[in-house]
Every structure is written in C-alpha cells, then in structure tokens.
Amino acid sequence: MRPMPDPAANGARFSLGFPADPAEVRQALTGLLAAPAVSTLVDSDRGTVELVLAEVLNNIVEHAYAGGTGPVEVDLWATASGLNFQVADAGNPMPEGTLPDGHLPDFLRSGDGPTVLSDLPEGGFGWHLIRSLTRDLTYARQGGRNLLSFAIPLDG
Amino acid sequence: MELQTQTRPKVISVLVLEDRIDAASAIQFKERMRDVTGSGDQRVVLDLARVQFLDSSGLGAIVAVKKLLGPDRVLELSGLTPTVEKVFRLTRMDSIFTIHASLEAAVANAANA
Numbered sequence: 001m002r003p004m005p006d007p008a009a010n011g012a013r014f015s016l017g018f019p020a021d022p023a024e025v026r027q028a029l030t031g032l033l034a035a036p037a038v039s040t041l042v043d044s045d046r047g048t049v050e051l052v053l054a055e056v057l058n059n060i061v062e063h064a065y066a067g068g069t070g071p072v073e074v075d076l077w078a079t080a081s082g083l084n085f086q087v088a089d090a091g092n093p094m095p096e097g098t099l100p101d102g103h104l105p106d107f108l109r110s111g112d113g114p115t116v117l118s119d120l121p122e123g124g125f126g127w128h129l130i131r132s133l134t135r136d137l138t139y140a141r142q143g144g145r146n147l148l149s150f151a152i153p154l155d156g
Numbered sequence: 157m158e159l160q161t162q163t164r165p166k167v168i169s170v171l172v173l174e175d176r177i178d179a180a181s182a183i184q185f186k187e188r189m190r191d192v193t194g195s196g197d198q199r200v201v202l203d204l205a206r207v208q209f210l211d212s213s214g215l216g217a218i219v220a221v222k223k224l225l226g227p228d229r230v231l232e233l234s235g236l237t238p239t240v241e242k243v244f245r246l247t248r249m250d251s252i253f254t255i256h257a258s259l260e261a262a263v264a265n266a267a268n269a
Contacts, residue, residue, distance in 0.1 A: 022180040047209070047239030054211045058179045108248040117227050122219045125212035125247045132246045 012036070017073045020065045020089065025057045028074070037078040042156030049083065049152055052133050055126040056087055056148060064091025064146055082135075082153040093141045099148075102127030157184040161192045167266040168193060169259055171203040177214030186217040190224055199269070200225060201262040205235030210243050219249070230254075230269075234262040 014035040018028045075086045134150040158173035177185050193200050222231045234256040244250040256262035
C-alpha cells in the first residue's frame with residue numbers, strides 16, 4: 001500500500017510502476033515527463049528531471065537488479081520549492097548500505113586534466129549528477145526494498 | 157544509431173541523427189563511432205546538435221570514443237543542446253573536450269589548425 005498524500009502539504013501524487021529493463025526505462029521516462037507536475041515545467045527543469053530519473057533508474061537496472069529484472073515504482077509530487085520523488089525497487093541493497101559519494105576524480109575537480117588519456121573515467125558520473133541536481137537525498141532498505149527519496153529544486 | 161559523416165581533408169564530421177544517447181544506445185553509439193572514424197588521421201568533430209538528451213552512459217561512450225581515437229587524434233564536439241551542455245558542465249568534462257558552438261565553427265577552426 002502506498003501512503004496517502006497529505007493534501008495540505010503536497011500536490012497530487014503521480015505513480016508509475018514498470019519492470020527494470022533499459023527499453024522500459026526509456027518508456028517510463030516518457031511517461032514520467034508527461035506527468036502534470038513535470039510536463040508544465042520549463043525546458044531546463046524538465047531536462048534536469050529527465051537526467052536525474054534516468055541516472056537513478058539506470059542504476060537500478062545495472063546494479064540493483066544486475067542483469068536480472070524486477071519491479072520499479074516511481075512516485076512524484078510537487079511541493080512549494082520543487083518536486084519530490086520516491087523510487088522503490090526490490091533488487092540488491094546498496095553496497096555497505098549507503099549511497100555512493102559520487103566524487104569526480106581529483107584532476108577533474110581541479111581542472112588540471114588527466115596526465116594520460118587512459119586516466120579518463122568512462123563511468124562513475126551517475127551519482128555525481130544525481131547529487132549535483134538533487135537535495136535531501138536519502139536511502140533506506142525496508143522490507144527487502146530499496147527506497148530512494150530526493151527533491152529536485154526548480155529554476156523556472 | 158544513425159550517424160551521418162562528412163569527410164574533409166583535415167576533419168571528419170559526424171552528425172548524430174538521434175535525439176538521445178543513453179544507457180539503451182551507448183554501446184551501439186561507441187561501435188558506430190569506431191566504424192565511421194576508421195583508421196585515418198583526421199581530427200573528428202562530433203556534432204550533437206540533434207541530441208536532446210545524454211545520460212552518464214552516453215557521456216561514458218563519448219569518453220570511450222576519445223580513448224579509441226588515441227592521443228594523436230583530436231575529438232572535438234559541437235552543437236551541445238542545453239541538457240547535454242549541463243551534463244558536460246556538471247561532470248567537468250567541458251574541461252576535457254574542446255566544444256564549439258556549431259559544426260561550422262568547428263570545421264573552420266580545424267581548417268586553420
């Protein structure tokens with residue numbers, strides 16, 4: 001059972017459930033971008049929402065379900081300062097029970113560039129993007145499910 | 157993954173004819189890029205003007221292409237749309253790649269290189 005939204009505090013809740021799979025994620029993103037609270041945003045905010053959700057959902061496909069599949073559920077609702085999200089899956093828990101810190105390599109943070117081409121990372125950007133674009137990011141493992149919640153502040 | 161290439165004496169330009177490079181298409185993008193850039197020595201300009209969405213998998217694939225081309229072959233980018241530009245800026249990858257406003261600017265720059 002989904003908790004009922006508090007109508008005094010939150011806008012209408014929008015929920016979407018789908019199986020974890022790259023093609024399903026693409027389709028789910030289309031569905032989530034069509035949610036009333038998202039479709040009405042300015043382009044830059046809608047782009048941010050799509051990016052954060054894509055990173056979160058890709059992580060679930062690639063790591064939580066690691067090659068297998070299972071259910072994913074996204075809930076979103078508008079608040080005075082932005083959009084709140086809760087994403088649930090029944091896959092593997094986060095390693096160590098905590099979220100990755102998403103730090104970029106030092107040479108990128110300092111702007112010095114890599115000394116050799118092979119030092120350039122091809123991955124590890126996902127959590128950096130999620131952490132850069134969200135607030136109040138929390139993770140819990142409850143009843144065999146991963147629960148990730150976060151807010152996306154809006155510019156527009 | 158549709159790519160449109162144009163070969164000039166000093167530069168191969170590759171226009172991505174898809175509106176996204178994401179987790180579902182990143183591997184295919186990397187393989188197609190390897191095919192179209194071949195073994196020449198021209199610099200490569202990747203024109204992303206039609207790409208509205210790039211996630212970290214797509215970004216990783218572009219970095220992989222840069223590595224495939226090796227240290228002696230330049231990969232530059234052009235035509236970043238707003239969300240794509242945001243990904244490059246937030247990951248500091250805008251400090252690794254030379255980014256031109258348009259393909260025309262990139263080609264003009266290559267002609268003078």
